[in-house]
Amino acid sequence: MDKMNTDIKEKKSKKEKKIRGIKKRRKVEKEEKSFFWKLKNWWPLSKISGKIIVGYLLAIFIGGFLLSIPGIVLDKESNWNFITGMFTASSAISDTGITILQTNTQYSFMGQLFILLMIKIGGIGLLTIKIVFLALLNKKISLDDQYVAKSERGSGTLGNTVEMIKDAFIFLTTIEIIGSFILFFGFYFTPMATTATFDGTSFDVTNPYNDFGKSLWFSIFHSVSAVNNAGFDVLSNASLKPYNQTGNSGYFLQSVFMVQWIIGGLGYPTYHDIKKKIKARKSGKTVKFSLFTKLNFVVYTTLLVMGPVFVIMSETLTLEKSKIMYVDSSLTVKKATAKWIFDVIFNVTSCRNAGFSTVDINHFTAGSKFIMAIWMFIGSAPSSTAGGIRTTTFAICVLAIFSIIRNKNSVEAFKRKIPDEIVKRSFAVVLISFFIVIASIFVVYIDSNKMLDRITVEPISPGEEGGMEVLGTEHTIIKLIVYVCSAFGTVGFQPFSNAQILEMGVISKMMLVITMFVGQLGISNTLLAFAKPKNKQNYSYLEEEVTIG
Numbered sequence: 350m351d352k353m354n355t356d357i358k359e360k361k362s363k364k365e366k367k368i369r370g371i372k373k374r375r376k377v378e379k380e381e382k383s384f385f386w387k388l389k390n391w392w393p394l395s396k397i398s399g400k401i402i403v404g405y406l407l408a409i410f411i412g413g414f415l416l417s418i419p420g421i422v423l424d425k426e427s428n429w430n431f432i433t434g435m436f437t438a439s440s441a442i443s444d445t446g447i448t449i450l451q452t453n454t455q456y457s458f459m460g461q462l463f464i465l466l467m468i469k470i471g472g473i474g475l476l477t478i479k480i481v482f483l484a485l486l487n488k489k490i491s492l493d494d495q496y497v498a499k500s501e502r503g504s505g506t507l508g509n510t511v512e513m514i515k516d517a518f519i520f521l522t523t524i525e526i527i528g529s530f531i532l533f534f535g536f537y538f539t540p541m542a543t544t545a546t547f548d549g550t551s552f553d554v555t556n557p558y559n560d561f562g563k564s565l566w567f568s569i570f571h572s573v574s575a576v577n578n579a580g581f582d583v584l585s586n587a588s589l590k591p592y593n594q595t596g597n598s599g600y601f602l603q604s605v606f607m608v609q610w611i612i613g614g615l616g617y618p619t620y621h622d623i624k625k626k627i628k629a630r631k632s633g634k635t636v637k638f639s640l641f642t643k644l645n646f647v648v649y650t651t652l653l654v655m656g657p658v659f660v661i662m663s664e665t666l667t668l669e670k671s672k673i674m675y676v677d678s679s680l681t682v683k684k685a686t687a688k689w690i691f692d693v694i695f696n697v698t699s700c701r702n703a704g705f706s707t708v709d710i711n712h713f714t715a716g717s718k719f720i721m722a723i724w725m726f727i728g729s730a731p732s733s734t735a736g737g738i739r740t741t742t743f744a745i746c747v748l749a750i751f752s753i754i755r756n757k758n759s760v761e762a763f764k765r766k767i768p769d770e771i772v773k774r775s776f777a778v779v780l781i782s783f784f785i786v787i788a789s790i791f792v793v794y795i796d797s798n799k800m801l802d803r804i805t806v807e808p809i810s811p812g813e814e815g816g817m818e819v820l821g822t823e824h825t826i827i828k829l830i831v832y833v834c835s836a837f838g839t840v841g842f843q844p845f846s847n848a849q850i851l852e853m854g855v856i857s858k859m860m861l862v863i864t865m866f867v868g869q870l871g872i873s874n875t876l877l878a879f880a881k882p883k884n885k886q887n888y889s890y891l892e893e894e895v896t897i898g
Contacts, residue, residue, distance in 0.1 A: 405442065405870060409862070412438025412467050421460040424450055432858055433851075439862040441467035443869035444734050446580020446704035446841020447832075447861070449850050453555040453583040458566075461583055465570055471869065472577030472613075472734040473518060480511060481518045513621035520620050521576055521613065528572035528609050535602040537564040541584070542594035547712070548678045554585040575609035577734040580704020580841030593692070593707035595676065603695055603707060610703035611653070616645055616730030640765050641741060645730045648740040656697040656724050661690065663716035672712035700724050702735035704841025711844055715827050718844075722831050725838035726786065728868075736839030736868035738782045745775040778872040782837065789833045789864045794826070796854040801825045836861050837868040 413435030415421060419428040427433045433449050440447045441464045452461060473481060536557040544551050557563035567583060574581045585591050589606070592599030622642040629636035638646075664671035674689045676682040683689075692708050699705050700721040710718065728737015749760045749772050760767045794801065802825075828844035835842040843850070 401870065405866065408442055408467075408470065409435060409439045409866070412442060412463070415463050416456070416460060421457055421463065422450065422455065423457055423460075424455040427455070432855055436858050436862055437464070438467060439865050440841070441579065441581065442471040443736065443839050443865040444468060444471045444577050444579040445736070445836060445839040445865045445869070446574075447836060447843060447850075447865070448581070449847055449858075451553065451586050451847060452581055453585060454553060461570065464581060465573055468577050468579040468581060469573055472521070472573075472579070474514075477514055480514055509621065513617055516624050517617035517620045520624075524609060524612055525572045525576050528576065528605060529568045531605050532568035532572055532602065533564050535599065535605060536567045537561070539592065539599045539602060540597055541591040542597035543591070544594075545587075545590065546595040546676060547672070547709075552585045552587050552591045554591050555583060557584075571606070572609065575606045575703065575705070576613040578610050578613050578702040578704070578729070578839070579734075580699075582705065586847065587709075588704075588706045590707055590709070598688075600691070603691075606703070606705055607695060607698060610699065610705070614702045614729035614733050614735045615649065616641075616733040618642060618732055619645055619730065640763060640767075641731075643763050644744040645740050648744045649730060652701060652724060652727065652740070653698060656701070656720070657690075657694045659720045660693050660697050660713070660717045663714050663720060664693070667714055667716055669714045669716075671714055671717075673708050697721060697724070700835075700838075700840055700842060701727075702729040702733075702737075702838065702840060704835070704839075706842060710831065710842050711828065718827055718831050721842075722834040725831075725834040725840045725842070726782070728838045731871065736837060736865075736871075738779055739871065742775045742778050745772055746779055749776070774873065781872050782867075785864060785867060786833055786837050789836070789860050790829055792860045793833065793853065793857040794829060796856040796860075797852070800849055800852040801829065833861070833864060836864045839865060839868045 413431055415434070416437050417427065417429050417431050417434030419425075422428060422430075422434070427450060436447075436449055439445075450456065452464065456464065470478065537559065540558045541554050541556045542552065543554055555563065557567045570581075570583055573579075580588075582588055589599075589603065591597065592602055618639060619642045622638050625636050626638065664674060670680055672678075672680065673692055674683055676684055684692075696706050696708055696710070696713075697720075701724050710721075713721070726737055727743050728739055729735030731739040731741055744762070745760065745767060748762055748767070752760045759769075760772050831842060831844050834840075
């Protein structure tokens with residue numbers, strides 16, 4: 350009997366221990382679930398855009414490290430200078446072209462190759478590269494990867510994203526190869542100037558003229574840079590200016606560059622639509638262009654034409670003397686009309702997205718620089734290699750304003766209604782972008798005020814001796830506006846010299862890195878990525894009107 354009682358007690362004790370163990374495990378599991386649930390809710394980014402942002406940040410940090418290694422960077426003062434390396438890496442990955450160090454002399458061949466790879470990665474899309482290789486190998490692509498690709502380089506629909514990215518990659522790579530072949534002959538047979546006709550300034554050039562090896566490398570580098578709208582060059586400290594001097598006018602090279610960056614700025618969906626249209630026509634079918642392609646093409650063409658027109662008006666109809674219209678700094682001998690008009694067309698077209706220049710941007714009047722800053726802010730097409738708020742965003746906002754003026758309840762274009770959510774996001778993109786540019790200008794102005802306030806002494810009138818005037822930040826503020834808009838639009842125009850940029854504060858450089866980063870990925874993939882999907886709200890509050898301006 351005692352033994353039976355003892356067995357019952359032991360069984361009871363074991364059962365209680367088992368129950369306590371189960372309860373303990375459940376408690377631990379609950380705490381772990383609670384921890385991961387809290388961690389998931391704490392993570393500020395949405396799932397897809399979060400991957401893109403983290404991926405690009407890692408790429409910038411790795412690129413910054415590589416470009417600060419001695420031997421990769423030839424400037425001894427920049428050895429292990431991570432800020433300078435990260436600035437250049439951010440500029441390359443965002444396809445901007447703003448530099449602190451001179452690419453042709455202060456980076457080795459390996460350094461230039463790293464920069465070229467970063468340009469290509471930024472042009473294709475960092476996380477889209479995986480999709481490209483899987484698509485080319487006809488491998489299965491997961492739904493998550495398709496969503497990431499759609500967000501980074503795709504269009505509005507998920508179904509054709511992979512095919513569209515594959516088509517765009519093949520098309521742009523073909524343009525790069527053809528461009529490299531043509532540019533090789535341009536570089537090999539076109540001599541470079543070593544001094545500026547305007548003021549006699551010396552160019553620090555690496556001349557590929559009659560040099561097979563340099564012409565080959567330069568043709569590859571600049572073809573990739575032009576198609577991807579990067580603005581990087583390994584020619585000189587003055588972009589393409591050595592090919593635009595008296596006796597050294599490389600109009601053939603300039604024309605090839607222009608065609609390449611215009612194609613590169615049209616956007617992936619546009620290439621896909623053109624391919625579908627060609628295939629349909631061959632088979633006798635009819636396929637309409639998407640609303641994206643129609644809006645993009647109209648805005649892109651309008652800005653392409655009106656930009657030079659506005660700048661020519663600013664250069665000819667204002668009291669300020671236009672330096673780009675004259676041969677030298679005395680401003681007495683004018684260039685041929687066709688020559689300076691071509692200079693305007695090339696550089697204003699470039700300011701949309703490319704960043705190559707054939708004249709000093711500071712030679713434009715203040716009004717022209719302001720117009721170009723607006724064009725940089727708008728940028729080129731979404732899902733392209735360019736930055737800015739993008740053409741379709743600008744188009745939707747303009748259409749929405751006209752809809753309000755005409756008292757219409759919806760925004761329509763080409764017999765299609767644009768969803769209200771897209772319209773709201775478009776206005777959010779423009780407003781947030783404007784505040785980012787303003788904030789960046791303010792931060793750089795305060796942090797680098799010593800550099801900006803450096804006294805510049807110039808003659809009051811060209812050719813006049815004696816009378817001088819002191820120019821401080823009032824003279825440089827328009828340069829700063831252009832510079833920040835250039836960073837946001839991932840253009841690469843530099844109204845400041847490399848030495849002046851090097852003198853900028855660390856906070857200024859970091860702010861410019863952020864501006865380039867946001868400009869390349871777009872507001873939707875960066876700041877609006879913090880908007881996480883919430884549970885559906887089954888109620889709404891009462892409306893109340895508010896008086897507005």
